[in-house]
Amino acid sequence: MAVTQVVRSEWTKIRSVRSTVWTLGLAAVVTIGLGALISALSRSEYDNLSPRDQLTFDPTFISFAGLSLGQLAMVVFGVLVVSNEYSTGMIRMSLAAVPQRGAFFFGKVAVATALALLVSLATTFATFFLGQALLGPLAASVGDPGVLRAVVGAALYMTLMAVFSMGVAAMLRSPMLSLGILVPFFFLVSSVLGAVSATEKVARFLPDQAGSKIMQVVTPLNDDTPYGPWGGLGIMALWAAAALAIGYALLRHRDA
Template sequence: MAAAQVIRSEWTKIRSVASTVWTLSLAVVVTIALGMLISALSANGFDGMDPRQRLSFDPTLISFAGMSLGQLAMIVFGVLVVSNEYSTGMIRTSLAAVPQRGGFLAGKLGVATALALVVSMATAFAAFFLGQAMLGEHRASLGDDGVLRAVIGGGLYMTLIAVFSMGVATMLRSPMLSLGILMPFFFLISSILGNVDATKKIGRFLPDQAGGRIMRVVPPLDDDTPYGPWGGLGIMVLWVVAALAGGYLLLKKRDA
């Protein structure tokens, strides 16, 4: 099957499955709505902050507060894009139509990544502008130093979360097993490792903590992180590449 046909086929699969469309929609709504709420609460509480809190006040990052939940929907999207075919048995038909497994995987991930990127970028810019509107006089401008980088980085971060999930789902094949590992990894293990003094230096190299650095404009006080915003995103990219490589090697090795 030609590359164009593979891409067309994968696009049809994604848009014809209601669950994938709904998860992307949920990612948009949750990220924007929660970001607006936290921004409004932060604006109301600004006068009550102590001087140290005001020095580290980051209006750009605050508008992305909803990404903590929005990324959950992106994880589900990434898992469903890959594992739906395994759970329904359609993977056998797909691999019969596209015997070149590398081409099959590249087409699937390429289409899903492009869709995730468009949705994530639109969400990041919408969350920023609406969040800043809620912050009022405490808002940041897109032209301020580091702000445009942070907003674009927010879109890239959400996209990479989805792609990482696709790689893990390709390795594990099962949607329940994939979600059963990814959800605790991002929402429990990463949080614990990143907030316990003994493991902070390990936690900061996990994909979400390293990648999330790109959305910061104002660094925390007494920050000793050994990498900058782009360095953190680079670490996240390495995690994604490792997940995709693992998925590709296992897809080539085993039966459908």
């Protein structure tokens, strides 16, 4: 089957399954809504901050506070895109129609990634501008140094979160198992590891913690992170690439 036909087929599958479409919408709503709420609260509480906290106040990063929950919706989207066909048994028909498993898998990933990126870009720009409007005199401008990089980087972060989840779902094939591992890991385990001094330095190299560096414009005091914003996003991209590679390898060598 030609590449264009594979892409068209995968696009039809994604848009015809309501759950995948709804998860993208939920990612946008949660990210924008929670970011706006945190931005408004931060403006009202700014005068109560210590001089140290005021010095490192990052209005751009504050506006993306909703990504802590919005990213979970992107995880669900990535998992469902890949694992829905396994849970319904449609994977056998799909592989019969597209025997080249590489074309099937990477066609699916390419379409889902492009859709995730478009939604993420719209979400992060809307989140930034709304958040800055609510921050008022504390706001940053998109033309300020590092701000545009952070806004675009936030979209790339959301997209890579979905891509990483696609790879994990390809490995595990079960939506429940994939979500049962990924959601607690990003929502709880990663945060705990980052807060414990014994594991803090290792946790910096986890995909979510490394990738979130791209959204920082103001560097925290005494920050000894051994990589910069793009370096952190690069680490996250390596995690996503590794997950896809392993997922594809397993798809090639096992039965549907």
